[in-house]
Amino acid sequence: MKPQDFIALIGPAAQACHKSQGVPASITVSQAALESGWGESGLTKTAKNLFGIKADSLWRGETVMLDTKEFIRGQWVVVPAKWRKYPTWQASVDDHAAFLKRNPRYKDCFLCVSAQTFARALLKAGYATDPDYADKLIRLIGTYSLASLDGEGV
Structure with missing residues (x-):
């Protein structure tokens, strides 16, 4: 799927979650893009698991x-x-x-004032084992102007 099409599909759901849960929409979209390969990964196709x-x-x-x-012990x-399976991308x-x-290990993420610091807090909290995870999210946010999805406050 083209990045623009993916962003158009998931952007509104990400913005709704930003308002209801406080997760920056740019983080939601960049994580979904990275984790799902723009909606093309086997996990996404099999289980609609974007993240x-x-x-x-x-x-x-x-x-x-x-x-x-x-990424375990440097390699x-x-x-x-075992992965969560969802009925829809919205779910x-x-x-x-x-x-x-709801996960206490991510509480510091919600103290962040920017999507970039949120991305770094996610990595620090152990969301992913890839040591470059936060940088990859930040690069996606910049390349695709995802901060525009956040509106004010992030």
Whole structure:
């Protein structure tokens, strides 16, 4: 999918989550773009999981098993993982915001005053194992002018 089409599809849902949960829309869209390969990843096509959110013991919804790459002890390794499965992309966007909001390890993200600092706080809190994760989000935000989705306050 073309980036512009992806942004047009998920942007409104991201903006709604920004208002209701406080996650900057630019973060939601950049994470979804990065994690899903602009909606083209196997996980996204199989499970409508835009954000690479794994299914932990608290998850009560459907799941799917797929391999993933993790950065462990300084190297990339392929490991099997159980992922959350959603009925729609909207459900994935909504759950992503709720997941960040209710998980105490991400509380510092919500103290941030910019999408860039939010991205760095996500990495620090352990959202991804990729040491370049925050920089990748920030680059996407700049390249595709995603900050325009945030409106005032972020």
